[in-house]
Structure formats: structure tokens, C-alpha cells
Amino acid sequence: xxAIQSTRLAALSPxxxxxxxxxxxxxxxxxxxADGMNxxxxxxxxxxxEVRKLMSGEPxxxxxxxxxxxxxxxxxxxxxxxxxxxxxxxxxxMRMPV
Amino acid sequence: xxxxxxxxxxxYMDLLSLTQSVTAxxxxxxxxxxxxxxxxxxxxxxxxxxxxPKGQAGESAAVFEAGLSAVKNDGNDVILxxxxxxxxxxxxxxxxxxxxxxxxxxxxxxxxxxxxGAIG
Amino acid sequence: xxxxNAIDLSATGLAAQRARVEFLTQNIANAETTRTPEGGPYRxxxxxxxxxxxxxxxxxxxxxxxxxxxNGWFSAPFxxxxxxxxxxxxxxxxxxxxxxxxxxxxxxxxxxLGYVEFPPFSPVRDMVDLTASVRSYQANLSxxxxxxxxINSTLELARG
Numbered sequence: 422x423x424a425i426q427s428t429r430l431a432a433l434s435p436x437x438x439x440x441x442x443x444x445x446x447x448x449x450x451x452x453x454x455a456d457g458m459n460x461x462x463x464x465x466x467x468x469x470x471e472v473r474k475l476m477s478g479e480p481x482x483x484x485x486x487x488x489x490x491x492x493x494x495x496x497x498x499x500x501x502x503x504x505x506x507x508x509x510x511x512x513x514x515m516r517m518p519v
Numbered sequence: 520x521x522x523x524x525x526x527x528x529x530x531y532m533d534l535l536s537l538t539q540s541v542t543a544x545x546x547x548x549x550x551x552x553x554x555x556x557x558x559x560x561x562x563x564x565x566x567x568x569x570x571x572p573k574g575q576a577g578e579s580a581a582v583f584e585a586g587l588s589a590v591k592n593d594g595n596d597v598i599l600x601x602x603x604x605x606x607x608x609x610x611x612x613x614x615x616x617x618x619x620x621x622x623x624x625x626x627x628x629x630x631x632x633x634x635x636g637a638i639g
Numbered sequence: 640x641x642x643x644n645a646i647d648l649s650a651t652g653l654a655a656q657r658a659r660v661e662f663l664t665q666n667i668a669n670a671e672t673t674r675t676p677e678g679g680p681y682r683x684x685x686x687x688x689x690x691x692x693x694x695x696x697x698x699x700x701x702x703x704x705x706x707x708x709x710n711g712w713f714s715a716p717f718x719x720x721x722x723x724x725x726x727x728x729x730x731x732x733x734x735x736x737x738x739x740x741x742x743x744x745x746x747x748x749x750x751x752l753g754y755v756e757f758p759p760f761s762p763v764r765d766m767v768d769l770t771a772s773v774r775s776y777q778a779n780l781s782x783x784x785x786x787x788x789x790i791n792s793t794l795e796l797a798r799g
Contacts, residue, residue: 464520475640480577483640484532484617484793488525491624491797495520495631502631536641539789543645543782544723547652549775550659551688551726582722599778610785617792624796 450507457500464493521623526572532616534564537580538609542602549602552593556601558585644723645786651691651725652779656772658728659686663769670762673748673755680738680756683765689729692721734760 468489474481541557548554559582568575587596662684669681736759744753 481640482529482533482536483642483790484536484620484796485529485576487793487796488521488529488620492520495624495627498628499520499631533641536645536789539782539786540641540645540648540723543648543652543779543786544725546775546778546782547648547655547726548688548690548724549652549778550656550771551690551724554690554724557722557724599774603778603781606782606785610788613789614792617789617796621796621798 454500454503454507457496457503461493461496461500464489464496468493520627521620522627523572525620525623526576527568528616528620530568530572530575531565532613533575534561534568534580535609535613535616537582538605539613541582542606542609545597545602546599546606548595549597549599550595552595554595554597556585556587556597557582559583642786642790646783648723648725649779649782649786651727652782653776655686655688655726655728656776656779659688659772660769660776662686662731663765663772666760666765667762667769670758670760670765673746673757681758683734683736683758683760685732685734686728687730687732688726690724691727692724736760 468486471481471486471489475483475486537559538561541559545556559580564580587598589598590596666681666683669675672681675681738756739759740754741757742753743749743755746755748755750756
């Protein structure tokens, strides 16, 4: 459940988190994205490792290989959703009259 | 991404797969003279997983002779019905666990897509 | 992967039972055969089953250009479960028992005294064994189907 909650939080309010941060600089949002990207890289690497084990006949269970792949995929999908939201939010700000 | 329950479910599926291997060994040797039915302690292995789900990944499980009492003249004690029953049950449980995981994956995906465009 | 290993183990069961069925049906078919290519009446055959430990991954061996054990299993499950066994036919025993002599002077295989040598066994035992063997064969088949079912469930996980 906490995965779903944190997903919604992240997807719905990147701007809100930006304004709440003490320095309110784009740096904190950049950090958010950077953390996300790192997470994806780690999960993708883990998934690759499991697949390699399966291919070379090393002891690994198929369901773990599949799950690792799905997890990496979901993290990626999440980042795409965040990016989309961020772009939308940015464009909305840019449309505002000064 | 998939939640803390996932590690436990994965270990559960490990143990169900092991059940399959053990029953396969027993069934293959149903007529082998001197062969004794093999088993492992599912309950205690699962309890270990409950205490430390993440740490159990890729861990082995102790497989040992079940010590069934009905030994035939040739020293073989395999009961085919027992093996087939265990095998059927573990296959059903495995399929159920896979269904739960699939549901979990879809749930997270729906949350990411906020229900829009999510496949039912 | 445990499930591949399970299928390998069951496959050895299929092979062994099939060999057994072949010899049992041969015995039944030749229960009254008085003349064989090797001379004399048919002699009953029995297969000897022996457990066979699984080895390390055949794929790994292929990659390492080393085939330590013939027909190694596809891949290892958990480390430390070397107790799991397949089965193999380690040999075929030819029944050395004395043939049964029946007085049938008109028979083409009768000797100078009018006796014909027949196989000294009744096919009933082989028929019973045949039923058991077929049942075991089917059980091994069910095991493979169950493992395949589980593999399919796993692959469906990735189907979105």
C-alpha cells in the first residue's frame, strides 16, 4: 500500500513539494529526479543480473527473474509519469500571465 | 516498488518449486529398489522466511528422508498417491501466488497511471 | 531453476518406465516362444532401476567446454539439494532359470525325446508389473505437466 501511496504523492504534487522545500530551488526537484533515476538504474541492473543467471544456468528461480524485471519496469513507468507531470506543470506555469 | 510482502511471496514460491522437485525425484524413483521418499520441512523454512524475508533469497533448504513406515520388499517406500497429492497442491498454491503478484503489479501500474488507460 | 530441474528428474522417470514397459511387453509376447535367435526358448528379461544424482548445469558445462557428467541436468535448483535423484536403467537381467520341458513330440522344436523347451515363467507377473509401470509413467507425465503449469503461471506475471 505504501508503494501506491508514495506513487500518488510523487505523481500528483511535484510542484507542491518544490514550494514546500526550504530553499525552493530547482535543485531539490533535480534531486528528486536524480534519486529516481538512480533507483531505476539499480533495479535494471538487478533485473539484468537475474536474467544473466537464468541464461547461464546458475541457480535462480524464474519467478524471481520475472519479478525483478517487472519491478524495474514499474519504476521506469513511474519516472515517466513524474516527468510527464513535471512537463505539464512547467507548461502551466509558463502560461500564467505575469 | 512491489511492496514488502513481495519478498515473502517470492520465498513461498521458491519453496513450492522445491516441493515440485522433491516430488519429481520421488515419483521418478517410485520403483527404484532401496529408494526412500525425500521431503523437506516446508513449515520451518517458511517460518524462517517470515522472520527474514529478504535474506532467504537463493538460500537452500534441507532435504532429507521422510522415514515413511510402509517399506516394500525391495526397500522402496514411495507412495504414488502421496506424491501426486503434494504435487497438485503445490502447483495450485504456486498459481495462486503468481496471481496475487500479478494483481499487485497491476495495482501499482494503475496507481502510476492514475487509473487512466490502465488495462483491466 | 527448480522447475526445469523437476522436469529433468521426471523425464528420467519417463525414460526408465518406458524401457521397463518395452521389456515387460516383450516378456508377455514371448511367454510361449520356443525358438529364439540366440538359441533355445525365450528367456525373461528384467530391468534394474537405479537412482541417479543430478549434476551441475548442463548449460554451464557446455559453456565451460567440460561435460563432467553425461546428460547433466538443465540447471541447478537451490544449492545443497544434491539429495534429489533421477532414475536410470542400470542393466537388464536375463533370467537364467532352466526352461520348462513339455512332452510334445509333434512340435517342430521337439528334441529326440519328443520334449519341447518352453520359457519357465508365467506372464501374469509381467502383466501386473506392466500396470504398475504404466501408472508410474503417467505419474511422471503429470509431474511434468504440473511443473509446466507453474512455469506458465510465472510467465503470465510479465504479461502486464
